[in-house]
Amino acid sequence: MKSKISMKILNKKPLILLIPVILLIPLGAPPVTSAQSLNIQIDEINTAPDQTIPTPVQLTSPPLQSKTVEEKISPGIQNFSQIGMMSFSISSNRLDFGTLSPANPVIRNIKLSLISEFTDYQILAYENHPPRTNNNTVIPDTTCDNGTCTEKSSSVWENSLTYGFGFRCVALNHLFCLETLDTNEYMQVANLSANELPQVLIKGIRNKEPQEAQIDFKLNTAGTQPSGTYANTVTFIAVPNY
Amino acid sequence: MRTQISLSIESESQLKRYKPLCFLIAILSFSFGLLTLYAGKADAQERGIKVSPSLLELKVVPPTTVRTPISVENPGDETANLTIEFREFKSGRKLGGEIEYLPTNSSGFLKNVALIENTDPKTNVSIGPGQKKNFTLQITINEKENPSDYYFSVLFIRSDSTNQENESANISNSFTYINTAVATNVLLSVNPSERQNTKSLLINEFTTKQLVDKGPVLFNIKLQNNGLSYVKPKGVIYIKNMFGQLIGKIDLPAQNILAGSSRFLGSATQQSTPKVIWNETFLLGPYNATLEIETEAGKPPLKKSIRFTAVPLKLIIGVLTFVIIALVTVKRAKTKMNSK
Numbered sequence: 001m002k003s004k005i006s007m008k009i010l011n012k013k014p015l016i017l018l019i020p021v022i023l024l025i026p027l028g029a030p031p032v033t034s035a036q037s038l039n040i041q042i043d044e045i046n047t048a049p050d051q052t053i054p055t056p057v058q059l060t061s062p063p064l065q066s067k068t069v070e071e072k073i074s075p076g077i078q079n080f081s082q083i084g085m086m087s088f089s090i091s092s093n094r095l096d097f098g099t100l101s102p103a104n105p106v107i108r109n110i111k112l113s114l115i116s117e118f119t120d121y122q123i124l125a126y127e128n129h130p131p132r133t134n135n136n137t138v139i140p141d142t143t144c145d146n147g148t149c150t151e152k153s154s155s156v157w158e159n160s161l162t163y164g165f166g167f168r169c170v171a172l173n174h175l176f177c178l179e180t181l182d183t184n185e186y187m188q189v190a191n192l193s194a195n196e197l198p199q200v201l202i203k204g205i206r207n208k209e210p211q212e213a214q215i216d217f218k219l220n221t222a223g224t225q226p227s228g229t230y231a232n233t234v235t236f237i238a239v240p241n242y
Numbered sequence: 243m244r245t246q247i248s249l250s251i252e253s254e255s256q257l258k259r260y261k262p263l264c265f266l267i268a269i270l271s272f273s274f275g276l277l278t279l280y281a282g283k284a285d286a287q288e289r290g291i292k293v294s295p296s297l298l299e300l301k302v303v304p305p306t307t308v309r310t311p312i313s314v315e316n317p318g319d320e321t322a323n324l325t326i327e328f329r330e331f332k333s334g335r336k337l338g339g340e341i342e343y344l345p346t347n348s349s350g351f352l353k354n355v356a357l358i359e360n361t362d363p364k365t366n367v368s369i370g371p372g373q374k375k376n377f378t379l380q381i382t383i384n385e386k387e388n389p390s391d392y393y394f395s396v397l398f399i400r401s402d403s404t405n406q407e408n409e410s411a412n413i414s415n416s417f418t419y420i421n422t423a424v425a426t427n428v429l430l431s432v433n434p435s436e437r438q439n440t441k442s443l444l445i446n447e448f449t450t451k452q453l454v455d456k457g458p459v460l461f462n463i464k465l466q467n468n469g470l471s472y473v474k475p476k477g478v479i480y481i482k483n484m485f486g487q488l489i490g491k492i493d494l495p496a497q498n499i500l501a502g503s504s505r506f507l508g509s510a511t512q513q514s515t516p517k518v519i520w521n522e523t524f525l526l527g528p529y530n531a532t533l534e535i536e537t538e539a540g541k542p543p544l545k546k547s548i549r550f551t552a553v554p555l556k557l558i559i560g561v562l563t564f565v566i567i568a569l570v571t572v573k574r575a576k577t578k579m580n581s582k
Contacts, residue, residue, distance in 0.1 A: 085296060096416075197342075217418055235420075242341060
């Protein structure tokens with residue numbers, strides 16, 4: 001009888017002994033990091049080939065390279081180097097909001113796509129002016145539901161009785177939108193006609209693959225807004241880091 | 243049989259009655275389809291610009307004229323009308339290599355800069371579908387030019403949408419037109435050797451978490467350039483373990499630090515400043531990391547050392563739990579064997 005009991009206990013032991021093994025499992029797994037931080041790790045470590053130090057397994061991003069021309073190209077030029085290529089495109093150059101009707105918000109979007117092989121970069125944005133008619137009747141930039149959003153900070157805009165023009169950024173891959181991270185958060189577009197400087201909307205890390213973001217534009221008018229054709233132009237500038 | 247015939251006669255007469263309506267629906271559907279197709283095509287055209295190079299670094303002694311090529315490509319299937327602008331910039335506030343534009347031509351230097359196509363300076367150019375054009379960026383530096391640094395962007399702004407805005411008055415809909423622009427940044431240092439002081443570069447910050455449980459280890463490195471010319475220092479981090487053995491070496495990316503500014507080295511992340519990463523996963527015990535920054539050939543490098551300790555808590559807890567359970571089990575088994 002005693003031997004039967006001890007056998008039962010021994011049969012249960014492997015299960016008990018498994019607990020520390022389960023605790024140890026995460027140590028064997030690769031470090032939990034996002035894809036973005038993995039790219040960063042690879043970029044920064046340029047281990048010399050003759051080193052015995054462990055090197056990253058996967059190379060997904062090119063190392064920072066520059067073509068330095070040591071020879072003097074013309075008298076007076078001591079040093080000259082040039083780096084990389086940058087390609088920037090948009091899915092459409094026109095957003096049609098249709099015929100505007102009061103308290104009926106219209107949202108339209110475009111996709112931005114960028115390749116920057118050798119430099120990190122940022123995307124700046126500005127509008128020439130808020131949407132306006134030929135008679136200079138303006139739909140002002142939104143201040144969002146609580147009246148706090150500007151071209152530098154975003155805020156929630158979901159009330160159909162909040163009027164104006166605004167946009168939000170949604171990162172699709174490898175891009176970082178600096179603001180408007182939550183759904184229904186919008187911000188103003190930097191207004192060049194009001195002497196506002198272009199706003200930094202996105203920052204990205206050098207990559208040979210296209211990096212994409214979606215920009216949602218929202219337009220909503222009050223009942224008192226005169227009907228008409230409103231238009232403006234928003235410019236996105238892809239600027240490499242220095 | 244009669245009922246069947248009467249039914250078929252009835253359905254035929256119904257068909258005749260509804261024929262004009264069906265015809266009208268068909269025409270409307272066809273027109274709507276065509277309109278949708280047309281509108282879809284109008285908005286689906288992808289527009290882009292490809293510019294090379296994206297960064298130019300120049301150090302010159304006046305008088306001289308710099309002529310360097312910049313190529314611009316239109317990968318789309320429509321002609322690109324580009325406006326060319328020059329804008330000065332300074333280091334951005336986040337100190338990660340971002341730029342911040344200054345009010346237009348604040349130093350007055352931009353009058354010396356021109357983008358040349360063949361022999362003519364251009365402010366507007368057209369590039370056909372799939373076409374690549376080579377321009378020459380010309381910077382004239384007179385003998386009397388102040389020894390200073392000039393940082394500016396050459397902006398290629400695709401401006402075809404701006405013209406459409408003026409034409410949209412005849413349409414009842416409201417529109418936002420989208421322009422794209424790509425910048426080539428130029429870092430120009432005039433007479434840098436006269437102004438660069440070897441003591442002008444400082445290690446402002448070299449830190450990491452003092453206690454880590456596993457890798458990778460993130461280093462914050464902030465360099466400050468108090469000089470009057472931009473620099474691109476080379477740097478290395480050497481990592482030694484508790485026995486003094488060199489177990490890690492990280493070559494820092496060569497990144498420019500503008501005159502009179504600071505910069506965090508490494509690559510950008512979403513919320514935090516750029517960091518340099520030591521990609522070692524298993525760490526145990528105290529480590530010593532030494533940062534060495536080359537300032538000038540033949541001069542001693544700038545050095546700063548920090549210590550950090552790695553305690554793999556999960557591993558220790560796991561091992562301890564295993565040992566305790568093993569001991570208890572053996573003890574119980576022994577007790578039971580003895581009680582037999």
